[in-house]
Amino acid sequence: MCDxxxxxxxxxxxxxxxxxxxxxxxxxxxxxQDYAQKNRMLFAQYGIHVxxxxxxxxxxxxxxxxxxxxxxxxxxxxxxxDLQTDRDAVxxxxxxxxxxxxxxxxxxxxxxKSVGEQIPLxxxxxxxxxxxxxxxxxxxxxxxxxxxxxxxxLLSVTEGDDKVLKYPSIFSRVSTMVLTxxxxxxxxxxxxxxxxxxxxxxxxxxxxxxxxxKTGAGIDALIEHLQTRNSLQMN
Amino acid sequence: MHEVSIAESILDLIERQIGAxxxxxxxxxxxxxxSGVSAESLEFCFTTVAHERGFGKPVLSxxxxxxxxxxxxxxETYAVDNLMSFCPHCNSWKRTIQSGxxxxxxxxxxxxxxxx
Numbered sequence: 001m002c003d004x005x006x007x008x009x010x011x012x013x014x015x016x017x018x019x020x021x022x023x024x025x026x027x028x029x030x031x032x033q034d035y036a037q038k039n040r041m042l043f044a045q046y047g048i049h050v051x052x053x054x055x056x057x058x059x060x061x062x063x064x065x066x067x068x069x070x071x072x073x074x075x076x077x078x079x080x081x082d083l084q085t086d087r088d089a090v091x092x093x094x095x096x097x098x099x100x101x102x103x104x105x106x107x108x109x110x111x112x113k114s115v116g117e118q119i120p121l122x123x124x125x126x127x128x129x130x131x132x133x134x135x136x137x138x139x140x141x142x143x144x145x146x147x148x149x150x151x152x153x154l155l156s157v158t159e160g161d162d163k164v165l166k167y168p169s170i171f172s173r174v175s176t177m178v179l180t181x182x183x184x185x186x187x188x189x190x191x192x193x194x195x196x197x198x199x200x201x202x203x204x205x206x207x208x209x210x211x212x213x214k215t216g217a218g219i220d221a222l223i224e225h226l227q228t229r230n231s232l233q234m235n
Numbered sequence: 236m237h238e239v240s241i242a243e244s245i246l247d248l249i250e251r252q253i254g255a256x257x258x259x260x261x262x263x264x265x266x267x268x269x270s271g272v273s274a275e276s277l278e279f280c281f282t283t284v285a286h287e288r289g290f291g292k293p294v295l296s297x298x299x300x301x302x303x304x305x306x307x308x309x310x311e312t313y314a315v316d317n318l319m320s321f322c323p324h325c326n327s328w329k330r331t332i333q334s335g336x337x338x339x340x341x342x343x344x345x346x347x348x349x350x351x
Contacts, residue, residue, distance in 0.1 A: 019260050021344045024252060028244050028264070028338045108237050140237040142271035143338065168318040169271035172332055201328050202318065204307075 032144055035112035039147025042119055043130065049230035050130045052146050054170055055154035056163075057136030060180050060213055062088045064154065065131060067213040069095035071223060074126055079118050080133040081110040088133065098122055109140035112147055129226060138163075142170040150174075150229070156181040157190035164198040172202040176209065176229070178222065183212040238276040241338075242284040249290070249343045256289035261344040267300040267337035268316055274299055291346060302335030 027033060043050050055061050065078055069092055078099040080088045089101035100118045102110060115132060124130070132148060134141040142151075153174040155163060158181055164171045171177070177199050179192060196208045209225060211218035245264070250256060262281070266274050274297045281295045301314035308327035321328055 016349055018347045018349050019344050020347050021261075021342050022252065023342050024248065024340045025342075026248055026340050028241060028248065028340050031244065031247060107240070139271055143237070143241075165318050169269045169336070172269050172318075172336070197328065201330055202332065204329075204331055 029143060029145075032112050035116050036145040036147040039112055039116050039119065040149075042116075043147060043149075046124045046127070048124060048127050048130050049226070050132065050146075050148045051176075051226075052132050052134060052141070052148035052151045053154060054134045054138065054141045054151060054174075055136060055156075056138050056159060059136070059154045059156040059159065061133050061136065061154055062091055064178070064180060064211070064213040065092050065133060066095035067216065067219055068131075068223070069097040069099075071219065072129065073097055075128045076131065077122050077124065077127045077129075078131045078133060079110075079115060079122070081114075081135045083107070083135065098127075104135060108135055108137050109144050110134050110146060111144050115146045129230070138167040138170050142167075142173055150176060152176040152178060154178045154180055155195060157185045157188050157192075159190075161189075161191040161195045164195055164202065168202055171199050174199070174203055174206055176207050176225065179208065179210045180213060182210050182217060183215050238273060239280050239284060241272055241277055242281045245281070245340055246285060246288050246290060248340055250288075252343075253345065258291035258346040259285065259293035259343055260291075260346050261294045261296055261342075263296045263298070263341040263343075265298045265300060265337045265339040265341050267335040268302050268318075269332070269336040270338040271336075272338055293344075298341070300335060300337050303333040305331045305333055307331060 073096045076097045078092050081102045086101035089099040092099035151174045305312050306322040307329040309325040311324045
């Protein structure tokens, strides 16, 4: 049997390969974008504002969300992604708001489908802000639209002020940059102005805020910013 | 690194278009520096992933685009592959990114056997 097409001919010598080129011109992540669009429509139905919170591992995403949860309570909900364990969701729930964990089992980012599957599991009545805490990674989450209204990047002052241009795919897509661990700023050589300037060179409209989730400094200003951005009616 | 899932997405799109896995000679992509995808990593894994899914051993051809930038100081438009560069005309840092996040499947070339 011919091993090219499975016909009965004993040899491929009598077969000629023909190449047929098909034009596709499609975004590679089209399927993800379709799911993201469905999520966006669902979020609009509930009238909630959704942010996709992205940072390196260890920047303090969960600590920041604990601080926000203590202030906002049930007006905030969180979907959190990690490779393994539900530790982050447990911490955020203990701080006072709903939180659902997605264990990605090794995947380095959340995608719109996995987020969409969690939405029906949340009680979204009364929720004004949904935070999707992405897997700690400044590369892969940049490519995946989750249906959020804005991407917020968290950069801690212990990481280095030269990080922005090292990860242009994410810093060119953000509308808010939160510089965190400001309580440690006196002890490190992090040039705030440099990080802000470089971020503006990639996202000219970016709003930069400085917070310390530990001391609470700047947290009210961050909430106020989210209110303004989202027309949220929070106290 | 999420290039294996990118490779899977490419093959999903092709499979949806042609109905079933089919031997491919070549797959063409267009990738920009801001796509968040490493062309090198994708080249490394793509043929293996394609082979495992029954698409033969296609060659991956990637057109790498530049980042196109509009300088807000001198109003010139220029292309770079590296965001560390200042405007080559006036050294300004004030800029608007116009493109560079492309992540597109351009074409797939199917191998079709025909008797002669």
